[in-house]
Amino acid sequence: MSGPARTAPVVADLLRARAADDPDAVALRVGDAGELTLGDWERRSNAAARGLVDRGLRPGQLVALLFDNDDLVEYAVGYLAVLKAGAVAVPLGRRFAGPQLDHILRSATVVGVLSGTGAPPLPAGAWVARPAALEADQADDRYQVGVESTELAEVIYTSGTTGMPQGVTCTHANLMAHDIPPDAAAVHGTISFLHCFPIGTQAAQEAMRVPLRVAKRVAVALPVFDPAQLCALVARHRVARLQLVPALAQMLVSSDAHRHHDLSSVRRVILSSAHAPPALFARLTEIFPEATLWNAYALTEAGGARTLMQWDERRPSSVGRPVGETELRIVGESGDDLGTGETGEVWLRRRATPTRGYYRDPAATAAVFVDGWVRSGDLGHLDADGYLHLDDRLKDVIISGGLNISSVEIEDSLSEHPAVVEAAVFGVPHPVLGEQVAAAVVAAPGTTERDLRNFVRTRLAEHQVPRRLVLVDELPRNPSGKVRKTDLRRRYGEDGSAAPNVAPTGTMEEAVAAVWAELLGVPAVGAHDDFFALGGHSLVAVQITARLGEAFGIELDAGAVFEAPTVAELAVVLAAARAASGAGT
Known part of the structure; x- marks a missing residue:
């Protein structure tokens, strides 16, 4: 079954074409636990799609996919099966639980859940199934329920750092709009790239689709991040490229795992999904001396619009220039475009690509998606050569005594201290200044608050030195790995002194x-x-x-x-x- 003729290709067409060209090529590998070839992916998803339709799934209905990273093979089969059945995938992974998961399942009006092992409490009338069970006794030849490129393909829930998750709607046309790196055709031989992105994130979705977009690419997923396991996989599979979020890269450089494995195969390391302090790139260079380091900037809401650059110490705060059809604007408070060097909100879009939106939330959609542009919520500026520099998140700018203070600049300064693993800077209430600078820092044993304050004092102005500084074992994070500064503000916003009340003598x-x-x-x-x-x-x-x-x-x-x-x-x-x-x- 292939359905009526379509006006434009849809996501399943990517797999269909690649499987026809090279069915025995490995597309996905999950650590050392399993792998999936393009041919098996095509055949199994065809059979599972038939099983979904037999179960009563109708075009346009939403199906949640709840899998751990070590079940990536089953997840990939289930994901393509949902799309081939003409339905809408809601990739969740196991990063959501409790009230957040319940909120998603009910707000997304899912009719069923595909799961690896176990299932959460389901909305009334919803079903749960495993991809392998759906495949049983089904034909595995070509199958596609008719769907147009303008129809929904998936809803990605962003965990955010405040409030409940929001669902970002993605049509097939959104997902098909992608700029292939200009050097892709020049690479010869099979390239394995390793990532640790949780299932259900925009980054993980794009990593899964890379083997469908580019020939001879193998996506290797690490089920659970561990520096030793990562280095062992790199050595065993001769991984050529690494894609990491900065927090995991910090953990890698702070460990000694790289000393025990041959990492010479790595030729490219890409950091994305959060701000990366310049000091981190210097440490990565020591671990991967043969690799080029890259910095990327993208948003779930912006889809294929992104920036990318090979890291350049002359532009330590830059995340690059627009890739392909991406366009950027720096917008001031009045809504006007700002000039070179002026700081404002970063807006971006990909030309000739439909904008995304928030699922069943028109007010939030109107606030973020404006005339084809996406308001990022990030403050930044463009230099004379068109490189984007991120200055801070709008909500993270600290206003102290009438001065705007960048939390990112202070975090970068703290990260230069050799004992610092990672740092988060945030504002806390002050009775006179409005806010004062606070910092939570993960550092090596023996480091003191005084050491860190004095270190920052040698690099930044006095008003940027954290007045409240706490040493912590770890920073609170959301399921995507981003630091929850709201938790830090709540935890340290009232009383920053934990010293005992000793009377003066x-x-x-x-x-x-x-x-x-x-x-x-x-x-x-x-x-x-x-x-x-x-x-x-x-x-x-x-x-x-x-x-x-x-x-x-x-x-x-x-x-x-x-x-x-x-x-x-x-x-x-x-x-x-x-x-x-x-x-x-």
Whole structure:
């Protein structure tokens, strides 16, 4: 069954053509657990599609696919089967659970679930099945229920960093619109590329489709990220390309796994899906000296629109120039396009490609998808050569004392410290400044908050130095691996001082504590309380040092408070300054 003639190709046509050309070629490999050839993928999805139609699935209905990464082969069969049955796939993987999964299954109005093992509580009337069971006793020759390229093919749920997931609608035309890298035809022989993207993400979907778009490509998926397993797979399968999110790349460079395996086969490492600090690229160069490093920028909402560049230390914050038919704009608050070097919101689109939208949410769609353009929510600027530089997320810009502070710039600075694994910078409320800079940092044992503050102070202006800095074992992340800064703001937004309340002792400590209490407007101050955690800022620091200098007959620079931000530490500085000046003798 092939259905009526169509006006344009659909996703299943990609598999059909590739399987006809090279049926025995391996398309997907799941670690060392299994693989799928193009021919088997075509035949099995044909049979499973017939099984879905026999079950009563109708064109346009939504089917969720709930699989772990180690079930990628079964997922791939099920995904193409849903599309060949004329239905709409909702790829979820196991990254959603509990209330989020329940919200998706009900808001997406799914009629059934394809699953590897087990199934969640289902909406009333929904069914659950496994691809292998659907294939039983079905013919496996060509099969396609009639569907137009303008009809929905999949709904991708973005986990986001706030609120419930949103479904992004993708037609067959959206998914067929893709710019093949210009060097693809020049590559000879089979190329294996390894990724760790969770099933159901835009990145994982595109990785799965690469063998359908380009000949002699094998997508190797790592079921669960582990640096040792990744390096072992690279060595065993002579992987030529790696695609990683920055968080996993940070974990890789922080481990010693690369020292125990031959990684010389890697010729390209691509980072995508989140901001990558420049220091990370330097560390990757040490691990993969034969590879070129690439930085990519794309959004689920923007589909095939993206930027890409080979990393260049002359442009450390750049994510490249538009690829193929991609167009970019930098838009100011008034809605006007901004000039070179001016920071505004990044808008992007792919020419002659239908825009996506949010499933059954017209208000959210209207806010993000504007006249064919996608509002990214990212702040950025274009340099004179047309390279895009990301400055921050709109919602992550910290406004302190009327100054706009980029959290990304501070994160990049912290990441340059050799002991730092990763860092997240965010704003927390401040009674005078509105917000102050806070940071949560994963670092090697023995690293102190003071070390990190002083390190940033050598690189950035004083107002960019984190006033509240906490060392943590790990950063909270959403199912896609992005840091949940809302969790950090909630966790550290009220009281940034975990020091015990120790009373000041001695004349100096008592004097410092008394001045702090008066000028900061707090009832009492402990010896180890932090000036910035108590709401201090540069204006109060000037008042404090002036008051103490007058009281003890010495000159004390306001910078002393930044260098010694607790009562006990400032008392030591005060005593030393008094002794050096001879005051009180």
